Amino acid sequence: MIQDKKVAIIGAGLSGLCLTKHINEIGCLAPTVFEKSNDFGGVWSNSSDRKVWDSLRLNVNQLSMSFSDFQYNDKFPSKEEIFPTNKKFYEYLNSYVENFNLKKYIKFNSDVLEIKKVGNDNNNCKWFVAWENTKDNINNFEIFDYVVICNGAFSKGSISNELKMKLKQFKGNIIHSENYRNPESLKGKNVVVLGTSFSGCEIASDISEQTSNCFQIGHENLYAVNRFQPNLNGNDMPWDMLFFIRNQCYEKAKNKTDQEIWEINKKLFLQFCPKQDLSKNSNSKIPVKITKENNPPTGFTISKTYIENVESGKIKTYTGDNYEINSINGNSITFSNDKGDSNTIHNIDSIILCSGYKMDFPFLEKEVLDDVSFDPTDSFLPICLYEHTFPSTFKTIAFLGCLKGIFITEVELYSRWISLVFSRVLEYPTNEKLNKGKNELLDLRKLKTRPQFPILDCVLHCDSIAKEIGCLPDFESMKISDPELYNKIWNGFFCQASYNLVGPGSNPKLAKEIINNYYENYQNFKNV
The missing domain is CATH 3.50.50.60 (FAD/NAD(P)-binding domain)
Incomplete structure (x- = not known):
């Protein structure tokens, strides 16, 4: 196991917070989060940078919009409240930050100015990160072993x-x-x-x-x-x-x-x-x-x-x-x-x-942007890389949440995957996979008629990531060994806690608790 490897995380939105939690749990990686505003939460924050209006409610219910190991306080929400307001979701994120003690890793009011590769070995290069503390106008820099870009799909408003x-x-x-x-x-x-x-x-x-x-x-x-x-x-x-x-x-x-x-x-x-x-x-x-x-x-x-x-x-x-x-x-x-x-x-x-909106990476070097085929004019697929996460050339930088229509479950699975790869628990994807995955997205980008979102089926996509990580349950075996649990996760409402039953970092006891809660909520609505 490697020790004391430093990870720079750009952005303290939903993706940055989730990644920080998983990196911290690995135990051999030290996260530092750079947040431009004075608050965490990204588009959901209480800062002036938030991008949601006062009456907005989430488009998916709170069970869909929660982490696999951390529930909302109201485990059985009413029909009126099951689609959270933006305020309620921010409060949920705040509870998540407090529960996992994440705030201490965040540098607020820190505008990242430049990220440059250090060294010629693309497989093991380090990264020079320069930022400005916008509160006192002081510039700083530090060398990191890894960088993860988490500034999201809502970087800036798009106008042709x-x-x-x-x-x-x-x-x-x-x-x-x-x-x-x-x-x-x-x-x-x-x-x-x-x-x-x-x-x-x-x-x-x-x-x-x-x-x-x-x-x-x-x-x-x-x-x-x-x-x-x-x-x-x-x-x-x-x-x-x-x-x-x-x-x-x-x-x-x-x-x-x-x-x-x-x-x-x-x-x-x-x-x-x-x-x-x-x-x-x-x-x-x-x-x-x-x-x-x-x-x-x-x-x-x-x-x-x-x-x-x-x-x-x-x-x-x-x-x-x-x-x-x-x-x-x-x-x-x-x-x-x-x-x-x-x-x-x-x-x-x-x-x-x-x-x-369009994505914006003003702090990244051209060779990194070229590696992910960055096209700022393409709001559908502005970057193309394996599983929207791992570049083909540079093996110590990753992207998380920089994707249109991504769900919280995918963010969490990607966070686990990045943490496990950067800690060397899992191997970096092979060059064959990296190139194949990137080319598939480039082909998708070229289609005359494109789907609304790059990922067509959230459930199947999550299962495919979970399989890569090693946290996808064996459904056929479960059908025999635990038919009741099988029924809940196969025939009931999709529950992200199913990915905590097995594999690295799993917690079967907590996972079953949450699965039971999801299934009970599902049955309550189904039979009311």
């Missing part, structure tokens, strides 16, 4: 150069979604929301109760999935309790043709979003076009009130058919779609840009 030029002609107020907090300043105003993904639909819903007029403009309509969906018994369940069932995920992937998978996906989304089904609602205001080229059929967003606000007219939509801005003149916006429909809205007071 073409849109920037058009926005220069606007005389009103422009807000990017990362700076939106609440609708107070928009009361009685005419507001345009640009974008139809998660933030676009949720912010449009949030402001539509206060604005005089709320207009939404976007290229495509997404399936707007309500947080609660009826099960076969007609009972409302959190949507992810219906979606993330291990046996269903394996069955869906087993020996299916592309056409069969396409039909399964289409049926699922139409079940969740009947009001967007053109075969049943020919006058739908936000119909979704389904073609065999988009599998899964288009993307989706999560919202409790979006559909009803569109139907009531509180949100006036100009979405689908590639609607885009043609010109902006003063307080007027002109836009059109592929059908040739053209519209102009006058007297607009504010524009809210829900145009997504």
